[in-house]
Amino acid sequence: MSTNDRIDALSPGTFMLDGEEIDFGPGESILEAATRTGHYIPHLCWHPEFGAKGSCRLCTVRINGRIGAACTVQAASGQEVQNNTDELNALRKTLLQMIFIEGNHFCPSCEKSGNCRLQATAYDIGMEGPHFEEFYPERRVDASHPDLLLDLNRCILCSLCVRASHDVDRKDVFAIGGHGIHTHLLINSPNGLMADSALQASDRAANVCPVGAILHKRVGFATPIGKRKFDTLAVSEQVEETKP
């Protein structure tokens, strides 16, 4: 321990994650460092290629006893981070149940089933039912694009498409608008339809959706149910590759 007890996040060091020592580099968040070293912290709105958003709160951990989102809290020497505890997993299950009832998440009729991070995370946490009353909100489906389908019933407002379109594609096709329960995904086009936007099927933004909100047409069941990404291995056993 240095002579002053201030948390030092700028120089590399180590912190403890569930009793295991994790190395981190300057400026890395707890989630970045954990993922790079092959450790799973549940998350939906975070992706290794993009900056932190902190909206889904699934990566909530206890840092030296205090609750924080692992994607937004910088790793620092001396941190004792609790991640896989009964208390945090129970909180995460409640968060997932709220995400599920807030939208229209009907897995049996969704092409993304088996490849969906929301579904896989809920399986992993052991979410058996919704617990809360269903909202059944009225949401729009936009099938105007020749190659892509937008189903806002399944959008969880993770904003990964917003960030991918801005950071990688440089097109700013997506934005988040509205407030509170009326928050929704916006399309940047004259009539608000995806067909008239600059979005193409090869764009990063069209391939980053963790749920079934942005889907490619005509490939829905190319991989059969039962042989999909999370059918074979649980999401917690498939920690993403991070770029060095």
Place this chain on the structure above:
Amino acid sequence: MNTAVFPHPRKLKLATVSLAGCFGCHMSFLDIDERLLDLLELVEFDRSPLTDIKTIGKCDIGLIEGGLCNAENVHVLREFRANCKILIAMGACAVNGGLPAQRNQLDVGQMMRDVYCHQVGGTAGNQIPNDPELPLPLNHVHPIHEVVHIDYFLPGCPPSGDAIWTFLTELLAGRTPHLGHGLLRYD
């Protein structure tokens, strides 16, 4: 040792019903195949499509397939809750409304008129069926936990035979069922 002091435990009573469902969960229940015989060593069926008994008696376990789309569904569900010690939501429709709940964004009256009166190929003067024996549809389809307390959820569309078997055997053994990866599915 006097075995009479430890009598063989009585069989538990199990009732099942399909409300706003498609009987797919019951078909999946039959997919436990010959394990049904093992199950029958432990339970006795009460009201169920398998026994064709129409009224429910005092039961230990009730399995509910389907959500609530009409007044009769609500009535039957309340009867099950009043008679079952443990009530289980079996399948996607019981758990979150499922396929029937896809009508929740539409007006039920308008839907009835569209289907029975305005359908292309319909006969002039067609009416919405209004026989007093027909249960009235609800404005919205609801999952069953919104009306009565549910003890356990067994999701899936349908839950596989293995999932149902694992769930029931765990429950009958006195443990809280945890299905785990592969058996816990929503599709």
